[in-house]
Every structure is written in C-alpha cells, then in structure tokens.
Amino acid sequence: MADLEIFRAETRAWLEANCPPEMREPMRHDDDACWGGCNFKFKNPAQKQWLDAMAAKGWTVPDWPKAYGGAGLSPAETKALRSEMAKLGCRTPLMSFGIWMLGPALLKFGTEEQKVHYLNQIARGEIRWCQGYSEPGSGSDLVSLQTFGEDMGDHWNVNGQKVWTSYADKADWIFCLVRTDKSDKYKGISFLLFDMTTLGVTTKPILLISGNSPFCETFFDNVKVPKHQIVGELNRGWDVAKYLLGHEREMISGGGLGEGMASIGAAHKVAAGQEPVLRADMAMFDVDTIAFRAHSERFMDEMKSGKGHPAAPNAMKYIGTELNKRRHELVMAAGGSDALEWDSRASNGGAKARGWLRTKANSIEGGTSEVMLNVVAKRILELPGA
Amino acid sequence: MPLYHTDDQAMLKDSAAPFIAEHAPVKHLRALRDSNDPTGFSRDLWKQFAEMGFTGTLVPESHGGLGLGHVEAGIILEEIGRNLTPSPFLTTAVAAVEALKTGGAGLRDQWLPKIASGDAIIGLAIDEGAKHRPAATALTAERSGNGFKLSGKKQFVVHGHVADMLIVSARTAGAAGEENGITLFAVPQNAAGLSADAQRLADSSLAARLTLDGVHVDADAVIGEVDAGWGILAKLLDAGRIGAAAEMTGVGGAAMDATFTYLKTRKQFGQLIGEFQALQHRAAHLYGEMETARSVVYKAQQLLDDGDPRAEMFVAVAKAKAGNACNLAVREGVQMHGGIGMTDEYDIGLYMKRDRGLNEFFGDARFHADRVAIMNGY
Numbered sequence: 001m002a003d004l005e006i007f008r009a010e011t012r013a014w015l016e017a018n019c020p021p022e023m024r025e026p027m028r029h030d031d032d033a034c035w036g037g038c039n040f041k042f043k044n045p046a047q048k049q050w051l052d053a054m055a056a057k058g059w060t061v062p063d064w065p066k067a068y069g070g071a072g073l074s075p076a077e078t079k080a081l082r083s084e085m086a087k088l089g090c091r092t093p094l095m096s097f098g099i100w101m102l103g104p105a106l107l108k109f110g111t112e113e114q115k116v117h118y119l120n121q122i123a124r125g126e127i128r129w130c131q132g133y134s135e136p137g138s139g140s141d142l143v144s145l146q147t148f149g150e151d152m153g154d155h156w157n158v159n160g161q162k163v164w165t166s167y168a169d170k171a172d173w174i175f176c177l178v179r180t181d182k183s184d185k186y187k188g189i190s191f192l193l194f195d196m197t198t199l200g201v202t203t204k205p206i207l208l209i210s211g212n213s214p215f216c217e218t219f220f221d222n223v224k225v226p227k228h229q230i231v232g233e234l235n236r237g238w239d240v241a242k243y244l245l246g247h248e249r250e251m252i253s254g255g256g257l258g259e260g261m262a263s264i265g266a267a268h269k270v271a272a273g274q275e276p277v278l279r280a281d282m283a284m285f286d287v288d289t290i291a292f293r294a295h296s297e298r299f300m301d302e303m304k305s306g307k308g309h310p311a312a313p314n315a316m317k318y319i320g321t322e323l324n325k326r327r328h329e330l331v332m333a334a335g336g337s338d339a340l341e342w343d344s345r346a347s348n349g350g351a352k353a354r355g356w357l358r359t360k361a362n363s364i365e366g367g368t369s370e371v372m373l374n375v376v377a378k379r380i381l382e383l384p385g386a
Numbered sequence: 387m388p389l390y391h392t393d394d395q396a397m398l399k400d401s402a403a404p405f406i407a408e409h410a411p412v413k414h415l416r417a418l419r420d421s422n423d424p425t426g427f428s429r430d431l432w433k434q435f436a437e438m439g440f441t442g443t444l445v446p447e448s449h450g451g452l453g454l455g456h457v458e459a460g461i462i463l464e465e466i467g468r469n470l471t472p473s474p475f476l477t478t479a480v481a482a483v484e485a486l487k488t489g490g491a492g493l494r495d496q497w498l499p500k501i502a503s504g505d506a507i508i509g510l511a512i513d514e515g516a517k518h519r520p521a522a523t524a525l526t527a528e529r530s531g532n533g534f535k536l537s538g539k540k541q542f543v544v545h546g547h548v549a550d551m552l553i554v555s556a557r558t559a560g561a562a563g564e565e566n567g568i569t570l571f572a573v574p575q576n577a578a579g580l581s582a583d584a585q586r587l588a589d590s591s592l593a594a595r596l597t598l599d600g601v602h603v604d605a606d607a608v609i610g611e612v613d614a615g616w617g618i619l620a621k622l623l624d625a626g627r628i629g630a631a632a633e634m635t636g637v638g639g640a641a642m643d644a645t646f647t648y649l650k651t652r653k654q655f656g657q658l659i660g661e662f663q664a665l666q667h668r669a670a671h672l673y674g675e676m677e678t679a680r681s682v683v684y685k686a687q688q689l690l691d692d693g694d695p696r697a698e699m700f701v702a703v704a705k706a707k708a709g710n711a712c713n714l715a716v717r718e719g720v721q722m723h724g725g726i727g728m729t730d731e732y733d734i735g736l737y738m739k740r741d742r743g744l745n746e747f748f749g750d751a752r753f754h755a756d757r758v759a760i761m762n763g764y
Contacts, residue, residue: 265763283756
C-alpha cells in the first residue's frame, strides 16, 4: 500500500512537470484527439510533446510489458495513473485501435517477433490501424464473411470487400478477417495483418446521417499478404476475432463515460431550471450514468483480477451505448432549436446535432444491442436455445 | 481499493448466506405472517444474529461489536433481502448505530453494547407524512424543566411498537422544511405520553404510527447538539439508505434468480419459455440493471467506510438505482411467472411486496434522483 502511495505521488509530480497546459484542457473538437500514424498532422507542438513524453515513459500502454513499449505497471498502479491523469485533466495522449483492440489480441495470440515489432510501433503511435471485419452481407452474422485469401505458397491472394472500416482512409495497416477455407464456417477464417498501401487496396468514405464520414468501404483486388503476417493459427482467426471483439465492446461501452462522466444537468442548468420534466429526466439519467461509472470500475477491477465473466464486455457495451444515446437525446432536448443548426458558427458547425446522430451507431457498431442481449442471455444467463 | 469483496468479506458472505437461508428462509416470513405474530420479527432469531456477531457489525470493538463497515453490513443485508427475513437489523444495527456512535458518550455507552448483544431494538421516528421528507419535521420539542417536551406525530416507524428506544427527530427551532433547527432525541419505550399504533403493511411487516403527547425527556436524551441534529440525522439516513439499497440487491437478485430458473423449466407451445427471444432480451436487460445497481451499492459502501466526501452523492445514486433495478426485477418476475406469479403460494409476489416497502423506506428513487440533481447544482 505504501509503495502504491509513493508511486501515486511520483506519478502526480511527473504529470505536473511533463503534461503541457494545452493538454490539460477538455477536448472540444474531433481534431483535438491524437491518433498517431504515418500521415497524422499534429494540431500543435504540445500534442506531439505529450505523446512523445508518455510513450517514452511507456504510459501510452502502461500495463503492457516493457519489452513491448509499455511500463509493466500492475493493475493497481495503472488505476492510480489513470486517476491522477483524470485529476489533472490530462488528455489521453494517443487514441488508437492498436491499443484498444489489436494490442490485446497480439498479446494473447501473437508470436514473440510480432509482439516486439507491432506492439512497440503501436505504443509509440507510429502506425495507425483499422479493422476489417464487417462485409456488405455480413453484419450481425459476421461469421458468414466471404472475403477470400487464396493460398499461393508464400502468400495469400486476397479478394473481397469490407464495409464500416473506421478511418480506413487514414489508417496505415489493417487487421482483417479473411476466409482461408470455404468448407468450414467458423474454422475457415484467418486473422491477417497488412499494409494499406499494398497494391490492390482501395478505400471509399461513406457519407453518414451526421454529414461526416468516419467509415469507409474497403476493396481488395488481388492483394498479396505474406504468410508471416497471420496472427494465431491458420483457419482459427475466429478465436482471435472474438477475443478482440470483447475489447472493442469494452471500448465502445466507454461512450457512456468519457465526457459523459459529468452530470448532464450540471452542463445544462438553464434548461433544467426552466423545464421541470426535462430536469427530472436528467436527474434519472444522472443516477443511471453515475451508477454505470461505478459498474465500469468494478468491471475493470474484476477483469484485471480474472474474476470477471468472459462475456461481461457484451453487457457493458449494451448498457454503455444505450446510455450514451440517451445522453445525446437529452442534449438535443436541452438545446432546443439552437441545437438543430447544422452549419452555423454559433453551433460550432452543428456539433450537437452531428454528435447526436453519430451516437446512433454506438448500438450498431461492434455488435448491435440485440446481439449483445443474445450473447448475455446465452453465455451469462445460460437461457435455453439462445 | 478494487471494487469487489476482499477475502475476509467473501468469508463473511460464506457464513451469513447459509446461516440466514437455513434459519430465516421465506417460509419463516410466512409463518410469522400466517400466525399474525404481534412482534413483526422473531426475537429468537435476533438473539442468534447476536451470537453470530451480526448485530455488532458496525458497533466499535470498544463497545462489544466487530467494528466493521458498511460493506460488511451490506453483505448481511443482501442475505436478509434474498430471504425476505423480517429483522430489525437495518434500523437497529445499521442506521441507529451510526447516529449513536457520534451522538455523545452517554447514549453511546448506554445503547451500543445492548445493540451488539441483541438486547435492544431501536425504532426510527423520522417520517411524518406518507412520503420520506426528513427536513419537513414539524413534531415540536419545547424546553421544559431540565429537558424537553415532545409533541406531534410520526409514521412508518418500523418495529416502533416493540422498540426499546426510539430515535425521534423533532423541531427545536426554525420551520418545517428547514434542515437547521432539528434535534434528535432518544426516547425510551415507556415514556409517558407516547403511544404506538402498529399497522400491518403490504409486505407483512409491522410499522407504527406514533403519537407523542407532551412526552418529557431529560436533556441527556439529546443525540448530538440541540438545533443541529441534521448532521447526525444525515449520517443515520445515509447508513439506512445504503443499507436498504443493499437489501434490495438481495430482494431483486433473488427475484431475478427465481425468474430465470422459471424460464428454464416452464414449457409452452412445446418449448421452454426461456427460448423465446422476447423474454431473453428482457432477462438480459434486467441482469444488466441489477449488476449495475450492485456495483454502485459497493462503491457507495466503500466511500462511506473511507469517509470520502463523495459518499453522500453515491449513496443517493445507489438508493435510486437499486430501487429502480429491484422494482424492475419484481415486476418482470411476476409477469414472467404468468398466472402462478399472482398466487400467494408462489414466493415471487412476496418479493414484489418487500420491494415496494424498501423503495419507500428512506426515500424512493425519485426523491434521491432529485437530491442527485441538487448536489450537481441543478
């Protein structure tokens, strides 16, 4: 305990000395987030300075081993670091599907060589990753995917199409589910990594109801993927995919948190004061969101200690995303007709309306709420025939 | 501190759960109800609670207790909830203890050892209207001789007709609705001018309507300071609220488990009704609500035990969330049981009744959501 308090004090001192003041302000725009990667343009020098300082410390991935770019912190130390960062208002130095999704899968399924190579790049924010999962005919029924990799001896020749590939147009590499055996639905998928600049890869952004295009269609036309770029065993990529989905669901469930940590009513005092029924809705939302914050803390603590149910991320994703959608409905109600403005300066380019529409994808991407409930019913509640 | 039970706490659960399930299962409640028992709980069971050390959970070791915290009290309350055990544990061993611990040496030394040994039942005379509104206290206490004269009415005083002592909130200054000007008194059961009219409630418990007609108490009956009882009352209420929330995780948890078992055994249309997706999704949603409630109850218990300033907010959230989740559990429980859920023979209806009582006790979810809003500045 005493050691942890020393660690906490040292951490606070280091953060105070090394986190630039600009990086202690709340993020206001999408481009305030640092995603790293070959083509990333830092918004200001402080953003780069903060990333480099944290990466040098191993604190972009504090609980990963030092050999892979982490700091080897214990769960308690990691929690202490996060809480000290939250107290000072430090921004997350690096947003990354590599950290949240691919990293945990590589730690579990990767070869030593893959871990050293890819994880260090991820920790330093050098390579930005995207995820090639969904296809036009394979949404909730992901395992029906058709993108095919033909065995060419030293490489696979990949043909097919992915959809809803987040930031595919900005990513450097993709982790991708590819069918390598057409005779077995589950045991015929492999988990491949490849460079998005490989000949035959093209991306096309999809315009969404929010007016933004965070997702792409991604096309593969005779893409050559070397054999050593497979994670896990041949045809056993579904195991890797499922494990990774757990981490993705965990990440998306955080939508109920983040900026959402703050009271909705405190952020809209005037509207709450004028509209008693809106205030009541906000109060009940605050109850649910503060309770969910505690639930997330318990979920993380249990996962780290091995006490958690392996299907628990599905329940978290369902609750977190439904809460986040509810939050944005309340934000729109509080904003009234002001919040409807789509382009104006006053509305910061329609930030509220676009943000509200963006949240509708939360309960679809990474597994719909309905699929999450199916999984909870089957694997946690063990209900029959689910 | 991680947000799950320590090994010691898990051991307490391992001893409390089978003990309460064996000595006070739902049929114990039915026996008391069906015999129209006038006490409202079993005194023999209360003595057994004392032998197990339960009654002294929150009592300091210096006063014959175990000196444990709200997490531990909550473990026992959850089992009480699971078994619908009629017991003065929440009022006497949890809420009253918190007030007496800080309310002055005389009353503390007089009552805490008796609570720990199972020789005292304490009633909480706080509410004056049908809804919990503790600041609305209007019952008056006027200075008289070397003490005070109390006049007014109280209601929803659980076990009030058999309590050895009643903690009574009274107004010594200010007006109803104000937090300042409230004083807490320890009123003995046999005080002249005190009458208790016990009423059977829907959940088969007994709660008294009290009339205080010029009840005289000495100055040393004041718990804490005159006119400044709100601080201690707030401690009492926080303890009672988190305790009721913990009990509701047991009530809702057991109702949910019974319902899931039913979904796995009842057949209609030639298949188990648990195979229907319409019910599976509602079951999975309910599970998420109950688990979320359990998490925030743990969190509030830990914060209270740490003396953390955020505890008050989390207790309000926990009481509201546990209330809503438990309420959902019993409503879904009765509905998914279908016709037999409406029969007295099945236990699920008893869970519905206890939920209603616990939701009202110490303020319902709306009351606490309103407090959450106020604490967040809106």
